[in-house]
Amino acid sequence: MRTQPTWRIPIGLLALLAVLMIYGVLIARYVAPLIGGWHALIQTPVYILLGIVWLLPLRRFLIWMETGRWG
Template identity: 70%
Template sequence: MRETPTWRIPLGIFALFAALMVYGVVIARYAPSIIGGWSGGAQTVVYVTLGLIWLLPLRRFLIWMETGRWSPPE
């Protein structure tokens, strides 16, 4: 376990927040014009999928914040 503070934690939090804001704005700007005419069920599936996609790179990002490496320790 880490005993000294590292710059990666606050930097990572700010980067994650900024990336999620950009992702949310892009989705809010472009998704409705693309899927606005679809049925409610299809739109729900798309928005749930888009809402979960941001989780895919999160594990590696959190590993970097803790260890400074992008891959898990072996």
Template identity: 65%
Template sequence: MRTEPTWRIPVGIIGLLVVLAIYGLVIANFVPEWIGHWPGLAQTPVYLVLGLIWLLPLKRFLIWMETGRWSPPD
């Protein structure tokens, strides 16, 4: 457990917010053009998957914020 603050946490949070905002804008701008004419029940799984995809790299990113390494400690 860390006892002193590190620069990675505020930089990581700001970076995460920026990347999520860009991801959200890209999804909001381009996906409706492709699936906007689909029925609502068909659109739901697409938006559900796209809403969860950003979680895939989150574990490694949080590990980096805490330890400075991209892989879990051995």
């Protein structure tokens, strides 16, 4: 367990917020117009999938924030 504060946590949180904002804008700009005319029951799984996709690289990113290593 670390005893000294590290710069990776605040920088990592700011980077995570920035990337999520960019991801959200890209989804809203490019995906929403493509599937906006679909029935709501068909749109739902697409948005659920897109909501889960951003979680895939999150584990390694959180490990980096805590330890400084990617794995």
